[in-house]
Each structure stands twice: as structure tokens, then as C-alpha cells.
Amino acid sequence: MIRLFPLMFIFFFSQSFAEVPAHYQQVSVKQQVPATILYAIALQESRPPIGLIDGIDKPWPWTLNCEGNGYFFASRQAAFNVASHFITSGESCDIG
Structure with missing residues (x-):
């Protein structure tokens, strides 16, 4: 089995x-x-x-990681609104 692992990888x-x-x-x-x-x-x-947004299994553009939590939004505007809230409150927020 150990020999198979590299091939499976x-x-x-x-x-x-x-x-x-x-x-x-x-x-x-x-x-x-x-x-x-x-x-x-x-x-x-x-x-x-998988399955969160219509079965999308690829990078999602409206993604935030704020204070260590991942958030996925259906639209740019929704992501913008939440990012604005985190940023104006001085909290850490990665965008994209």
C-alpha cells in the first residue's frame, strides 16, 4: 500500500x-x-x-476571510458590504 500512495497522489x-x-x-x-x-x-x-453555491467546484470571486472565518457571497455587492463592515470596524479581512 505504501508503494501505491505516490502513484495515487x-x-x-x-x-x-x-x-x-x-x-x-x-x-x-x-x-x-x-x-x-x-x-x-x-x-x-x-x-x-462543494454544494454551497450551486455545486461550484472552482475558485469563487466573492470570497472573504475575515478574522479567520471564510465567507462566500452570491454577488460582488454582498461581499463588498460585509468587507466594508469588517474594515471600518478595524478587523482583519482578506478579500478575494
């Missing part, structure tokens, strides 16, 4: 990143960052839990 990640969206590839070239790494970071930081 490679298979899993090759399937996950086989189709990095074109705009991530374009940015990766310009910023000199591997596209798979850039996309992996975007997924880690802004992918909503």
Missing part, C-alpha cells in the same frame, strides 16, 4: 490540475509562476465548500 493531482483555466495560464506566464501552483492556491483560498 500523482494520479489525483494530475486529474485535478489537468485543466487549469486559460486565464490562470496567462497570468502564470506573466508572473512567472507555474499555472498549476497558481490555480492550486486559488482553489485553496477561495473554493467554496
Whole structure:
């Protein structure tokens, strides 16, 4: 089983990143960052839990991490309103 783990790991990640969206590839070239790494970071930081937003399983643009809690919004305006509240109250809030 231990010998199988590296193969399973490679298979899993090759399937996950086989189709990095074109705009991530374009940015990766310009910023000199591997596209798979850039996309992996975007997924880690802004992918909503599966099923939370119509089954979306990709990075979500209206994402906030405020005071260590992740928030996912259906619209830019909703995210803006909550981010404004956190920022004006002096709390930590990561956007995007």
C-alpha cells in the first residue's frame, strides 16, 4: 500500500490540475509562476465548500476571510458590504 500512495497522489493531482483555466495560464506566464501552483492556491483560498453555491467546484470571486472565518457571497455587492463592515470596524479581512 505504501508503494501505491505516490502513484495515487500523482494520479489525483494530475486529474485535478489537468485543466487549469486559460486565464490562470496567462497570468502564470506573466508572473512567472507555474499555472498549476497558481490555480492550486486559488482553489485553496477561495473554493467554496462543494454544494454551497450551486455545486461550484472552482475558485469563487466573492470570497472573504475575515478574522479567520471564510465567507462566500452570491454577488460582488454582498461581499463588498460585509468587507466594508469588517474594515471600518478595524478587523482583519482578506478579500478575494
